[in-house]
Amino acid sequence: MRTFRLGVLTGDGIGPEIVPAAVEVIDAAVAATDTAAVEWVPLPVGAAAIESHGDALPEVTVETLRGLDGWLLGPHDSAAYPEEHRRKLNPSGYLRKHFDLFANIRPAKAFDGTPALVPGMDLVVARENTEGFYTDRSTYRGTGEFMPTADVAIAMGIFTRPAIERIARQACELALRRRRHLTIVHKANVLRTTTGFFLEICREIAADYPQLEVDDFHIDAMTVHLVRRGADFDVLVTENMFGDILSDLTGELAGSLGIAPSINASHDRAMAQAAHGSAPDIAGRGLANPTAMIASGAMLLDWLGLPEVAERIDLGLRETVAQGIRTADLGGTASTTEFTAAVIKGLA
Template sequence: MSTCRLGVLLGDGIGPEITPAAVAVVDAALAAVGAPAIEWVELPMGLAAIPEHGSALPASTLEALAGTDGWLLGPVDGVAYPEPQRSQLNPSGALRKHFDLYANVRPARAFGRAIGRAVVPGADLVIVRENTEGFYADRNTFAGTGEFMPTPDVAVTIGIITRAGVERIAVAAFELARRRRKHLTIVHKANVLRLSMGLFRDVCREVGERYPDVVVDDLHIDAMTVHLVRRGADFDVVVAENMFGDILSDLTGELAGSLGIAPSLNSSDTRAMAQAAHGSAPDIAGRDIANPIAMILSSAMLLDWLGNRRGDERLVDAARVVDDAVRAVVDGGTSTRDLGGTATTSSFMAAVVEHIAAGG
């Protein structure tokens, strides 16, 4: 198989610390399985890009990304941007919208030594979040946003649910469930939003008829939060609209131990973007104490996606090597302070690379 070209967008806040850590771990894993090295293409994005390019997401970056197989996106801190960039769609949302990255897959799996930090020690589930419509006004319309104010005292938000949008995220969720424990839970609020959430629920159920081997149930969003806390280990794959999926995935990240271990992958049928589920943590930026696990595991998800798409088992194996190495290092007693340890960003990365180089 030919060499992969992957973009690298360092991001804001802790991004320039955790994103290079992910690159280093991926390179080590590829070498360990005998896969060709990745051609990394670092591109301007975020606060650092504004002085030179006048934009947090330059047109040249979008053009370059279109020629890659995928990319890593570091955390984004849009509120730190100067105007007019602050009021514009932030790079994360803009990339999802521009490349139609409709599936946001967010696993939540507790770590062995992190059990003391995990609210649900047995958690091993995946939130599959629709990424292009729903109640996220910054990406649910072709032009402008789905928010407006007819008067200074009235604000209106439009939630968009389409059959086509629900069907494709439902297919992605059922395909994932079929590869896991064959259980899918649809999350909605059809008892109140009868038309929009009713359509989401019903189309998911229709898609489910194509997957008779997958057990399907559904829960209202408010009830789901309770069930996750009380019996989160019972869930496998959860599919939800954009905002519900965002909220639930933050919850499940903490239930598993920390948002610092919560990875995610944004994908279409042809492109994918690895992006940690957490934010840019500007309060700890530059101090070498951020947890790089979420970014590292997000990169592993990208390798797995690429390997399955290309039919290259070496990339799939490299993804498994990354995941196993991160967990082995944590189980061995090395972790950053959010998991109760003392490791720095760089020392944790070095420990994972060393574990991989030593053959696991």
């Protein structure tokens, strides 16, 4: 039986509530399947790390992560950090860039019986995670934003063939395991050189997968199609900023950002991270929905080669919601701990 060593970075806001919930559920699911063992490695991050180590992402955290099989990252509230820390890359952005976690995979799947705006939605956004229009990740050192004068601000968007090829291939492989429909999202009618390049290379890669149905939409039109007929789509592949925006939209259309998980992965390591933020307005009140963080942990287990454990967690989440045990964002009254306890009970 293999033991997986996984980092635990609780983060800010609701992080100290939802990350421990994910740890509890994962422990219960692993014990129920008896296929592996997990050793948890707590590490400092966020506001607590600033207080204890003088940095939101201490060097000891980054170096320890290098030797682990993967990790759970809670949300961070970097906007609330002291000014000298706000000038740095936030913890999530730094880890994605430092470990070249190029694929941000964000599912959006409606739960039966919940007030989803698009019932039946079941899609995945495959977001390129290292360049594009997010300037904090588009240069080797520093950022791609600068001001040549006090009245001019410039941002660079970077698109490279190797980065586009690898996210396109990841998206094609994912679509192959799902409903075999790939949608490329771009803005090639205006941003012809950059997102036109993205579209061109994605189509080149998709040609290696004749089993797939492939189409494409402009980013603005895509938002409309998702609202009107989001259940018709399977895998969307797009650049960094478009993917971030679309995945927030699809998460809410599926019912709530509280159920929107994600994984950030390279070829040899992965980080589980809920798609939502730190929600400081409800932190410490027991109102947070831990589903996205728990489901992100399940995605990490699947990436590590434990699909039966991941499936058990997903089933446990869905059965709990189907029984009417729901947090406030899904129209229920269950607290974070009550919901987590119900999921664990269902795993036994």
